[in-house]
Amino acid sequence: MNLRFIETFLWIVRLGSFSAAAEKLNATQASISNRIATLERELGVQLFDRESRNVTLTPVGRAAVPKAEEIIRAANEFREAIASPTTLKGTVSIGTIDSIVHSFLPHLFERVQERYPGIAIDLNVDTSLNVAREITDRKIDLALIMGPVPDPALINLELGTYRCVWVANPKYGLHGRRLSFEDLCGYPIFAFSKGSAPHHGLLKQFRDEGLDPPTISNSNSLATIMRLASDGLGIAPLPRVILDEHLASGKLVQLDVFPAFKPLTFHAVYPDHPDNLLPSIIAVMAAEVSLSMADA
Template sequence: MNIRFLETFIWLARLQNFRLTAEKLHTTQAAVSSRIASLEESFDVRLFDRNSRSATLTPAGRKMLAYAERIVRLGDEMRREVEDASGDAGLIRIGVVESIVHSWFPALMARVRERFPHLEVEVTSDTTIHLVQLLRADAVDLILQTDSLPDRDFVNHPLCEFPMRWVASPTLGLAGQLVALERLAELPILSFSRHSGPHTAVEREFARAVERPVRINCISSVAAMIRLVSDGFGVAALPPAIIQRELHDGSLEVLDVESAFAPLPLVASYRLQSHPLPARIAELATEQARAFVAALGPELEGQNARAAAAAPAKAAEVAKVAAKNPRSRKR
């Protein structure tokens, strides 16, 4: 049964005129007649009483009209659902780490809303470790986080990298001088959640330079960590990209520390065998992340340049400190 033929049947029943029906459907009167004849042959009934001016429904045609209208409505509904499933509507579940939430994620959501106006977005903010677990359990469709998944079942889409720097409140009086890791070890150290990439990097830095064990306070909430450091509770290694407001208002400052962290990578991950929508949003995330980094480029380069300019003096001062305090060197 051809739905187009049923649509022709419905319009002819309404307009009761072959010419008007042909104009409505942008076709010819011959095509309208052929479609009606095909339906009558399929059901072995006469659907219309015809004369030179009009076409009126027969009793059989009146019974068939209600069914035809239901079938056409179902066809329209099915078409809309299929079109929605192609990516312009539906639900996407996104997991995101706070380092992204505090930087370019709001701008990404604005672009998603513009590109997919009928799409419903469900967002979960958590640590990378937990987000990976959610993705593996099919509890989310896409995660924006810090680790590439080694499994072949997943796609890893590089987004951008955030430089990491030691930061503190000006109330601690650490700015404007070279700060040794030994000095930082005397203060409360705040870090990302345990076993995360940034936490492992902090542990490695102190193990390299400080002989005694260092206590690291792990905090899963980046917002809480920023607030504690701003209030002078301790120091933390954070991406300057996510604390621009605090750096501008002076509640946080970047320290000159004898330490060099690898940049924090940001990655979009989703299942290889999944709906095309996660891949499309991952592409938007890549564009937005790179635009964000490019916009902050001069400021981040300025912070890097200040650190590079201090490098010769830093090396000399570190050597002097080490000479005066042999215990600072690992045996």
């Protein structure tokens, strides 16, 4: 029995259509249909109801899903345990955010390249909200974001918590003394993308201090925020782990603000699916790398 045909069966079930499975597996829809027809002939059963407009499993098809998952999971575990990492090939699509790109992602890439040189990574950088949508819709294999994503079909692996600090160009003369949120209201503020958890958290901190939130300019690019703050165009809360170079050069100084900005907690999110072995392995690698750098 062809394992690829069983995998195709599971992808159709998971994505809900022959066409979506064809796109995911880089095959034609006719090829996908032929694989299922061949599998059904070998088993002597009908797995899908062809008379329905939507892809619908027959009772036998529904019973076959957990067994098929066991087969694929066992095959992948066997391959991972026995095969040389250098023989594993393929592409893993990862969605992530700017905070991770500027913190532990380069170290993760280095580790993946060392262990799995045949694995290519298709990387997309966006907001946590958009990446969470993509992993929920199964458009990517792995999400590295500010999570978790509440979906029973997804695994959320915590990657650690990163401390955030307020920084500014030294020209403002704000360093060396305790600052309140009321003190911050008199300066332009750059912060995380609008609608993100850190953005909502920042607004809440001002309200908790009995203050109307000031005008806050937003960006999902930490490089942009750092550049604007370094050029003296405003103050900003940023992950401490990414600031070493800017603080050492004197372009930015760390401010003593109370209460402190809420730390960022990252998660690796991936579908709990038997053919998702490589994304799950990379998620564990991400946890190892990230937790070694987390400081909160």
